[in-house]
Amino acid sequence: xxxxxxxxxxxxxxxxxxxxxxxxxxxxxxxxxxxxxxxxxxxxxxxxxxxxxxxxxxxxxxxxxxxxxxxxxxxxxxxxxxxxxxxxxxxxxxxxxxxxxxxxxxxxxxxxxxxxxxxxxxxxxxxxxxxxxxxxxxxxxxxxxxxxxxxxxxxxxxxxxxxxxxxxxxxxxxxxxxxxxxxxxxxxxxxxxxxxxxxxxxxxxxxxxxxxxxxxxxxxxxxxxxxxxxxxxx
Numbered sequence: 001x002x003x004x005x006x007x008x009x010x011x012x013x014x015x016x017x018x019x020x021x022x023x024x025x026x027x028x029x030x031x032x033x034x035x036x037x038x039x040x041x042x043x044x045x046x047x048x049x050x051x052x053x054x055x056x057x058x059x060x061x062x063x064x065x066x067x068x069x070x071x072x073x074x075x076x077x078x079x080x081x082x083x084x085x086x087x088x089x090x091x092x093x094x095x096x097x098x099x100x101x102x103x104x105x106x107x108x109x110x111x112x113x114x115x116x117x118x119x120x121x122x123x124x125x126x127x128x129x130x131x132x133x134x135x136x137x138x139x140x141x142x143x144x145x146x147x148x149x150x151x152x153x154x155x156x157x158x159x160x161x162x163x164x165x166x167x168x169x170x171x172x173x174x175x176x177x178x179x180x181x182x183x184x185x186x187x188x189x190x191x192x193x194x195x196x197x198x199x200x201x202x203x204x205x206x207x208x209x210x211x212x213x214x215x216x217x218x219x220x221x222x223x224x225x226x227x228x229x230x231x232x233x234x
Contacts, residue, residue, distance in 0.1 A: 002051060009044045010074055045081045057086045068105045076111060084118035088126060095123055095130050102148055109180055112144045113151055121155030131165045138172040147184035157192045166192045167203055174207060179214055186218025193222060204231050
């Protein structure tokens with residue numbers, strides 16, 4: 001019944017004025033280049049979540065499985081959004097489900113970042129020891145799992161957690177050839193720099209000769225101009 005309601009809501013708002021060209025944000029050719037604007041999807045998600053808000057976390061996780069299995073990109077958005085509403089209430093065993101979602105349903109940077117900066121990031125913040133399991137993704141042949149290894153640490157490092165794991169992950173990804181991975185670990189370092197500016201700058205200076213320029217530019221984005229010039233100097 002919830003999937004029927006979601007489809008009805010999507011159809012109700014699916015008019016040209018509510019659509020955006022998503023292809024402009026992706027290098028990969030999208031099967032559906034246009035779609036509903038993010039703000040509209042958030043409104044639909046919030047309204048429809050009211051229908052299941054009294055359900056337990058485990059029940060909503062199962063609904064998430066069903067939404068993802070349907071193969072609809074909007075349903076993927078709703079699944080990640082609804083599960084993220086249980087922040088702080090996860091059990092360690094839920095990590096295995098999120099990891100399966102990553103490996104099965106993530107095929108672009110938007111889905112990767114949505115899953116990793118919400119459910120996965122939240123559960124690692126709740127159970128920091130789970131970060132040991134994300135480090136394995138950094139050696140995957142799959143680009144989105146490698147990006148996820150970095151992006152999943154953004155939420156905890158914003159809380160001042162797991163700086164060592166941030167550097168260990170960056171070490172593994174340091175010379176990765178994929179620009180999506182470079183941007184991912186550069187973003188991770190940029191967020192870490194908000195809490196640990198001296199430590200991150202020292203890391204950048206130590207490794208800048210090997211770090212791709214894309215990752216380097218992301219990592220130093222929030223430093224003052226003199227620091228950025230120093231880091232970018234050859």
